[in-house]
Amino acid sequence: MTVRLNKVRHLVRRFFGHVFARPLRPAEQDFVDGHLSGACAELFWLQSDADQRHAVNTAGRVAEKLPNDREAIEAALLHDVGKWRPYIGPVSRSIATILDLARLPMTNDMRAYRDHGPLGALQLEAARCGRLAVEFARHHSTEEIDGADAERWKVLYEADS
Numbered sequence: 001m002t003v004r005l006n007k008v009r010h011l012v013r014r015f016f017g018h019v020f021a022r023p024l025r026p027a028e029q030d031f032v033d034g035h036l037s038g039a040c041a042e043l044f045w046l047q048s049d050a051d052q053r054h055a056v057n058t059a060g061r062v063a064e065k066l067p068n069d070r071e072a073i074e075a076a077l078l079h080d081v082g083k084w085r086p087y088i089g090p091v092s093r094s095i096a097t098i099l100d101l102a103r104l105p106m107t108n109d110m111r112a113y114r115d116h117g118p119l120g121a122l123q124l125e126a127a128r129c130g131r132l133a134v135e136f137a138r139h140h141s142t143e144e145i146d147g148a149d150a151e152r153w154k155v156l157y158e159a160d161s
């Protein structure tokens, strides 16, 4: 029950964060450019303003705890790239999350949104982004995974909450 309540709280926060998100400011764009390049940067910029904002906020929290860990900051910036296509708005995203929680059927676009982690990981792999970025995109909703540095993963996981 607590897990579901946390999920609902997260959903509400995410919905309003998405609706009121502002484009990145120049200093935030510079932060992204300082940590991503080539095809990995291109994937970042394909995201909606709201998803870019969420990624930069997540990466900022990671940078506070792990300022010299460029791989972790890259992973935070790229963890949700799987959401860029197909793009569905905040209402459909919320409905998809509720349908998923209730284990009810959903449209193909909603299913792609639900599966944005593994789909994004494949895109990051194809773009030859860092290993941690690929792993965190694939498993970012998982609190712990085998084979990962537990402390580093915790920082990433909590930054995304």
Ligand SMILES: [Fe+2]
Pocket: 054, 058, 079, 080, 160
């Ligand atoms: Fe996220």
